[in-house]
Amino acid sequence: MYYAFETQVTALTNVRQRRMLPVPGEVLVNVGERVDPTQVVARADLIGDFRVLPVARLLGVPASQVKRHLRAHPGDEVKQGQIVARRRGLAARSVKSPIDGVVKASGGGRLLIEGRPNTLELRAHVYGTVSNILEDYGVIIETMGAVIQGAWGAGGESSGVLKCLVKSPDKLLVDKIIDPSCHGMILVGGAGLDEAALERAQDLQVRGIVVGGLAPELVPHAETLPFPIVVTEGIGTVSMSAPIFRLLTTNEGREASISGRMQTRWGVVRPEIVFPLPGETLPPTHTQPGTPLTVGVQVRVVRAPHMGVVGTVVALPAHPRRIETGAKARGAEIDVGQEAPIFVPLPNLEILR
Amino acid sequence: MAEDQRIGSILLADCGTVMTKAVLLEQVDGQYRFVAQGEAPTTAEYPWSDVAAGISHAVEQISEVTGRHFFDAGGNLISPELAGGEGVDVFAATISAAQPLQVVLAGLVRDLSAASAERAAAGTYSLVKAILASDGQAEGPTDEAQVRTICDAAPDVICIAGGTEGGAVSPVLELVETATLACSLMDPEIRPRLLYMGNSRLRRSVVNIVGEQAMLKVAENVRPTLKRENLAGAQAELDALYMQDKMECLPGVDAVKSWSRAHITPTARAFSRLIEYLWHLGDSSKGVLGVDVGAANTTVAAVFGGRPYLTIRGDLGTVFGGEQLLQKHGAEAITRWLPEPLDSAEARALLINKEVRPASIEQQPRELWLEQALAREAIRMTMAVARPGWEPEEAQPYPGLMPLCDTIVVSGGVLSHAPRPGQAALIALDALEPIGVSTLVLDAYGLAPALGSVAAVKPLAAVEALDSGGLINLATVVTPVGHARHGDLILKVKVTYEDENGGTIDVEVRQGDLEVLPLLPGQQAVLELRPLRHFDVGLGGPGKAGQRRVSGGLVGLIIDARGRPLRLPRDPELRQRQMQKWLWDVGG
Numbered sequence: 043m044y045y046a047f048e049t050q051v052t053a054l055t056n057v058r059q060r061r062m063l064p065v066p067g068e069v070l071v072n073v074g075e076r077v078d079p080t081q082v083v084a085r086a087d088l089i090g091d092f093r094v095l096p097v098a099r100l101l102g103v104p105a106s107q108v109k110r111h112l113r114a115h116p117g118d119e120v121k122q123g124q125i126v127a128r129r130r131g132l133a134a135r136s137v138k139s140p141i142d143g144v145v146k147a148s149g150g151g152r153l154l155i156e157g158r159p160n161t162l163e164l165r166a167h168v169y170g171t172v173s174n175i176l177e178d179y180g181v182i183i184e185t186m187g188a189v190i191q192g193a194w195g196a197g198g199e200s201s202g203v204l205k206c207l208v209k210s211p212d213k214l215l216v217d218k219i220i221d222p223s224c225h226g227m228i229l230v231g232g233a234g235l236d237e238a239a240l241e242r243a244q245d246l247q248v249r250g251i252v253v254g255g256l257a258p259e260l261v262p263h264a265e266t267l268p269f270p271i272v273v274t275e276g277i278g279t280v281s282m283s284a285p286i287f288r289l290l291t292t293n294e295g296r297e298a299s300i301s302g303r304m305q306t307r308w309g310v311v312r313p314e315i316v317f318p319l320p321g322e323t324l325p326p327t328h329t330q331p332g333t334p335l336t337v338g339v340q341v342r343v344v345r346a347p348h349m350g351v352v353g354t355v356v357a358l359p360a361h362p363r364r365i366e367t368g369a370k371a372r373g374a375e376i377d378v379g380q381e382a383p384i385f386v387p388l389p390n391l392e393i394l395r
Numbered sequence: 396m397a398e399d400q401r402i403g404s405i406l407l408a409d410c411g412t413v414m415t416k417a418v419l420l421e422q423v424d425g426q427y428r429f430v431a432q433g434e435a436p437t438t439a440e441y442p443w444s445d446v447a448a449g450i451s452h453a454v455e456q457i458s459e460v461t462g463r464h465f466f467d468a469g470g471n472l473i474s475p476e477l478a479g480g481e482g483v484d485v486f487a488a489t490i491s492a493a494q495p496l497q498v499v500l501a502g503l504v505r506d507l508s509a510a511s512a513e514r515a516a517a518g519t520y521s522l523v524k525a526i527l528a529s530d531g532q533a534e535g536p537t538d539e540a541q542v543r544t545i546c547d548a549a550p551d552v553i554c555i556a557g558g559t560e561g562g563a564v565s566p567v568l569e570l571v572e573t574a575t576l577a578c579s580l581m582d583p584e585i586r587p588r589l590l591y592m593g594n595s596r597l598r599r600s601v602v603n604i605v606g607e608q609a610m611l612k613v614a615e616n617v618r619p620t621l622k623r624e625n626l627a628g629a630q631a632e633l634d635a636l637y638m639q640d641k642m643e644c645l646p647g648v649d650a651v652k653s654w655s656r657a658h659i660t661p662t663a664r665a666f667s668r669l670i671e672y673l674w675h676l677g678d679s680s681k682g683v684l685g686v687d688v689g690a691a692n693t694t695v696a697a698v699f700g701g702r703p704y705l706t707i708r709g710d711l712g713t714v715f716g717g718e719q720l721l722q723k724h725g726a727e728a729i730t731r732w733l734p735e736p737l738d739s740a741e742a743r744a745l746l747i748n749k750e751v752r753p754a755s756i757e758q759q760p761r762e763l764w765l766e767q768a769l770a771r772e773a774i775r776m777t778m779a780v781a782r783p784g785w786e787p788e789e790a791q792p793y794p795g796l797m798p799l800c801d802t803i804v805v806s807g808g809v810l811s812h813a814p815r816p817g818q819a820a821l822i823a824l825d826a827l828e829p830i831g832v833s834t835l836v837l838d839a840y841g842l843a844p845a846l847g848s849v850a851a852v853k854p855l856a857a858v859e860a861l862d863s864g865g866l867i868n869l870a871t872v873v874t875p876v877g878h879a880r881h882g883d884l885i886l887k888v889k890v891t892y893e894d895e896n897g898g899t900i901d902v903e904v905r906q907g908d909l910e911v912l913p914l915l916p917g918q919q920a921v922l923e924l925r926p927l928r929h930f931d932v933g934l935g936g937p938g939k940a941g942q943r944r945v946s947g948g949l950v951g952l953i954i955d956a957r958g959r960p961l962r963l964p965r966d967p968e969l970r971q972r973q974m975q976k977w978l979w980d981v982g983g
Contacts, residue, residue, distance in 0.1 A: 045452050089546050094538035147579035150572030193751050258744040277744040308494040310440045331442030344752045367763040368814030389754045
């Protein structure tokens with residue numbers, strides 16, 4: 043039995059969004075509360091401005107004597123210009139705080155003053171209902187809807203109305219077809235896009251882009267975009283998988299939440315697009331997550347020479363076969379709508395669920 | 396002894412970042428034999444979020460081959476083995492799937508104390524997020540900049556080294572103060588630990604400075620003198636932190652622990668134990684080297700003069716880290732090892748796609764060459780961190796070149812799954828550049844770390860499993876060292892086969908050659924080496940001739956006369972032709 047990796051391409055499911063702060067903070071919503079994508083559900087203070095004052099040097103005293111010259115101590119609030127240390131006598135000198143803040147620590151003849159912290163606001167990102175509170179860290183939000191997981195992504199999170207700009211999944215998204223009506227939209231392309239299209243999308247302040255592939259030369263540019271980009275198949279020019287393109291086009295005109303955030307290990311985060319469809323009834327699922335690969339399962343090929351091709355497993359030969367590299371690999375025969383099925387090594391398949 | 400007799404079967408598992416491997420050893424005719432293996436994707440992530448599931452999946456493949464069941468209906472391992480052959484007597488596991496420790500290193504001089512701290516951190520799975528070292532300059536980074544660097548790195552541990560024994564005081568304490576100030580800014584729940592590994596006379600002052608601001612741990616000075624390094628204490632502390640904070644937090648690890656009588660060991664530590672064990676079996680005047688190239692980590696374990704050295708690069712493997720390497724050092728750092736052209740954009744695309752589909756395998760030759768090229772570079776970069784910390788003494792006749800190694804064990808999917816054994820051998824030769832006479836050994840089933848782990852429970856099983864094919868001889872390698880023009884005759888070799896048919900082969904080796912002579916697995920031969928032009932083949936010095944009895948391997952007997960250090964042609968086309976020729980030479 044082989045347990046393949048899985049990608050969610052689901053028209054209707056119970057979507058669970060885990061929204062977590064990177065550091066402990068305050069959760070601002072309650073279980074059962076309805077939230078919208080822009081609503082702040084939790085916030086935390088991050089280290090902001092701070093200053094390390096070399097008090098010993100500034101006063102001209104040894105570090106061991108600084109303590110007796112301090113006028114402000116750890117925990118004290120100080121104002122900009124306030125004297126925090128003073129040396130009296132013939133060589134009188136004083137040290138003033140350069141910022142408003144709180145004295146955090148002193149040691150080694152130095153004083154640490156922390157200014158106003160940077161507040162991180164965590165937004166809900168999707169429409170839904172808070173189902174769990176993760177104490178001090180965040181929430182889980184649930185909603186009914188469609189989900190598409192991408193292969194690669196960049197940028198943060200956003201939401202907007204979906205607009206498909208190509209007629210088929212093998213077409214490229216070019217700048218000419220990005221017109222002013224795309225302003226504030228999430229754009230769907232096909233097999234990829236070019237530099238001019240990225241620039242045009244940026245000019246028109248789109249909310250996100252979904253494409254099948256992305257040329258490797260454009261990766262650095264994509265990583266600096268002010269909006270998220272989700273690549274569904276991988277880096278290179280790759281046609282978008284048919285089921286993904288179909289699901290995107292059927293949801294055209296709907297509001298979607300898009301995330302380009304990605305972490306490839308130690309708590310994998312995949313880029314994704316979510317379309318909330320509240321009120322829908324959940325259909326019975328065909329395959330449970332984490333089940334082995336079997337005949338009849340819909341799979342996608344994730345490596346060349348058939349990267350992005352979607353088909354159905356028709357056989358799982360017991361013995362390994364030799365592949366082009368000369369290696370022997372166990373694989374599956376996949377019906378991709380051609381005369382004969384293609385043989386693909388098992389590790390190069392993922393289940394579309 | 397009574398307990399020994401009950402151990403008839405041993406199940407070993409290694410839970411890697413991407414793949415989990417399982418191997419069954421069984422006592423057959425009184426000897427432990429390798430029976431079957433399985434391999435499945437690691438299941439630390441959704442939808443499983445349970446590393447035990449990946450082990451079960453790998454063991455299922457063993458069940459398919461042997462017809463035996465190892466788990467009960469509730470998913471628990473059956474142990475000891477039942478009369479009907481169900482279950483297993485002993486289970487042992489190694490793990491490298493956990494997130495590495497994130498560390499910030501602070502030292503006085505980058506090439507001295509900070510370098511020692513770096514090697515100490517490299518003794519466990521770690522990622523160095525920043526290095527603070529003023530190098531004795533007054534105009535170093537400001538206090539604020541250093542505090543900011545620590546806060547931005549959000550490390551698990553801040554390692555502070557500096558000051559030889561009885562040496563520097565103030566600059567070391569300033570580093571401690573800076574680290575303490577940084578800790579005071581962080582939320583107490585996520586504050587890093589401080590590990591002090593500097594001048595031991597300052598320990599009391601360090602304790603006073605740190606106070607309640609952070610949890611402090613203290614290890615022996617990693618640089619007690621300018622010339623001596625002492626990493627063991629710091630490595631043990633970091634290893635303990637890795638196990639406690641990272642390995643123990645892996646989802647499902649409790650189930651794995653409940654199956655095992657032995658402690659669950661970090662893969663690299665267990666691998667190092669095996670290398671240490673092999674050193675005791677071989678020529679003690681030379682070293683033993685082990686290289687394990689994983690998906691996310693590259694490990695170099697070595698033993699010289701009985702002293703073990705372990706170095707792990709937690710940021711570079713054959714799946715993760717390739718694209719960052721390409722960005723940092725340029726595509727040519729990797730593509731220079733390719734036998735065909737590949738532009739940097741395509742290389743980048745392939746490396747990113749591999750990272751987002753980590754379990755996928757190379758289906759096209761150009762993808763395979765790239766993976767193997769990355770493995771070469773990962774090994775070379777790990778060696779660059781490891782070697783300055785070695786003290787090989789008599790095993791190091793030529794400073795700057797590799798010390799003499801009796802056995803070199805190569806492990807990791809990129810090597811064990813190489814379509815042809817010659818490819819694995821060439822990766823090792825290109826990356827390690829051994830000298831003299833060495834035996835290249837392949838960990839064909841990926842069980843070397845687990846065998847290191849089982850040696851703690853049942854040493855005999857480890858020995859017998861090694862002998863029964865756990866490790867497979869890849870090749871005996873002879874590498875002459877010296878100076879000659881390309882094409883000059885430098886070595887005469889006579890191979891006398893010891894089997895029934897006997898026979899001899901005489902070969903003249905010229906500078907630049909890469910020769911492979913037939914010597915099949917299981918075959919023995921006497922090798923007579925007569926170096927010319929003062930070349931050294933590791934038989935006692937330049938020009939020294941001699942005989943060695945050698946064993947065969949999957950590739951045979953390799954004479955690597957390409958020169959040390961290995962130089963690649965600068966012209967890309969010439970270089971690719973050269974790489975292609977070398978591949979052909981070794982049957983790759």
